Amino acid sequence: xxxxxxxxxxxxxxxxxxxxxxxxxxxxxxxxxxxxxxxxxxxxxxxxxxxxxxxxxxxxxxxxxxxxxxxxxxxxxxxxxxxxxxxxxxxxxxxxxxxxxxxxxxxxxxxxxxxxxxxxxxxxxxxxxxxxxxxxxxxxxxxxxxxxxxxxxxxxxxxxxxxxxxxxxxxxxxxxxxxxxxxxxxx
Amino acid sequence: xxxxxxxxxxxxxxxxxxxxxxxxxxxxxxxxxxxxxxxxxxxxxxxxxxxxxxxxxxxxxxxxxxxxxxxxxxxxxxxxxxxxxxxxxxxxxxxxxxxxxxxxxxxxxxxxxxx
Numbered sequence: 344x345x346x347x348x349x350x351x352x353x354x355x356x357x358x359x360x361x362x363x364x365x366x367x368x369x370x371x372x373x374x375x376x377x378x379x380x381x382x383x384x385x386x387x388x389x390x391x392x393x394x395x396x397x398x399x400x401x402x403x404x405x406x407x408x409x410x411x412x413x414x415x416x417x418x419x420x421x422x423x424x425x426x427x428x429x430x431x432x433x434x435x436x437x438x439x440x441x442x443x444x445x446x447x448x449x450x451x452x453x454x455x456x457x458x459x460x461x462x463x464x465x466x467x468x469x470x471x472x473x474x475x476x477x478x479x480x481x482x483x484x485x486x487x488x489x490x491x492x493x494x495x496x497x498x499x500x501x502x503x504x505x506x507x508x509x510x511x512x513x514x515x516x517x518x519x520x521x522x523x524x525x526x527x528x529x530x
Numbered sequence: 531x532x533x534x535x536x537x538x539x540x541x542x543x544x545x546x547x548x549x550x551x552x553x554x555x556x557x558x559x560x561x562x563x564x565x566x567x568x569x570x571x572x573x574x575x576x577x578x579x580x581x582x583x584x585x586x587x588x589x590x591x592x593x594x595x596x597x598x599x600x601x602x603x604x605x606x607x608x609x610x611x612x613x614x615x616x617x618x619x620x621x622x623x624x625x626x627x628x629x630x631x632x633x634x635x636x637x638x639x640x641x642x643x644x645x
Contacts, residue, residue, distance in 0.1 A: 372588055379563050379584040382610060386564040389606045406571075408579020417585035419545060 350400035354384050361410040368417060376417065383407065442487035445474050449494035456498065460505040467498035544577060549586055549595075550629070551576055553614060553622040556596060560613040562603075563587065587612060595621055 348356070358377055365373045387403040388395040395403075407413075449470050455463040474492035551570055555561060561569075566587075567580040577583065590596045595618030600608040614622070 372592075375588045375591075376584045379587060379610065380581060382607075383563045383567065383580065383584070385607065386562070386603075386609065390564075407581040410581070412579040413581040413585060416582035417588075420585055420589045 348397060350388065350395045350397050353397055353400040353404065354381075357404050357407075357410060361413060364410050364414045365417060372417075376413070380407065380413065442477070442491070445470065445477070445491040446487060446494065449474070449491045449498060452495065453498050453501065456502045456505055460502045460509070464499055464502035464506065467495045467502060471495035471499060540575065544575075547629075548576055548582075549590060550622060550625040552583070552586060552590065553595060553618050553625075556612055556614040557619065557622055560599075560601075560611040562601075562609040562611050566612065590618065594618070 358381060361380065362373065362377055365376065368376070384400075384403050384407065387406070388399060391399060449467070452463055452466045452470060455466060471492050474488045474495060478488035478492060548570075551573075552566060555566055555569055563584065567583050570576050570583070571580055587596065591598055591612070594615055596612045597615055598610050598612055601611050603609045
């Protein structure tokens with residue numbers, strides 16, 4: 344991994360990220376955690392007994408662990424009965440809304456299959472791709488995105504089956520009309 | 531058991547025991563963050579990320595199990611030292627007694643299962 348900037352810039356970027364993620368903590372507690380982490384990094388680099396490089400700073404941060412782990416440890420201690428930890432990050436509600444919206448759109452696209460299967464297939468394919476990419480990249484609500492991707496994928500299959508059925512029905516050779524008996528009158 | 535199951539078990543065990551490991555470390559004398567992290571971190575089962583100690587230390591200070599004081603360090607900025615309080619020591623002793631009984635019970639059950 345390429346690390347850019349000075350050691351202090353790398354460390355400050357980590358601390359800024361941690362500060363943002365600890366938005367739910369009381370200000371005094373947040374500052375105490377940040378000061379302790381800063382001190383830990385200072386001591387860790389000071390133990391090198393030489394001018395630290397940016398690689399040293401990154402190595403110290405790697406040992407410290409991701410800011411997400413620190414926040415999880417903080418959130419874990421907030422409620423002793425907590426078994427499943429949900430880390431509250433800025434914008435979490437918006438991201439949850441987005442994930443639920445993707446599921447809702449996937450379900451709606453199933454209804455579109457009845458009206459216009461070709462349009463539905465395109466929509467479902469797009470939703471499946473978007474949901475899969477989101478599930479891979481998102482740090483939260485990945486199960487919601489995976490559910491949306493599954494629903495959209497099922498929709499793609501259903502729409503494809505409907506389209507193929509319609510086309511095969513149109514391609515079938517036309518049945519000759521029943522001969523209409525002609526009755527001629529007497530004489 | 532899958533890796534995911536193991537990490538979930540480990541996370542649950544750590545949740546209830548790590549703070550007492552910190553108190554046990556401080557029972558040997560006052561210590562600072564990096565020293566606590568490196569000593570406890572030598573036992574890989576206790577935590578994956580050193581940073582997870584700091585919310586815990588902050589909580590232990592708030593609950594009165596540890597106090598902090600600044601001390602001069604050799605050739606560096608002053609360090610925040612954590613020191614066990616009497617409440618912390620009492621909590622540690624209660625844990626040690628309970629833990630032994632608990633661990634014995636769990637071991638007995640597990641031995642019975644494997645027999």
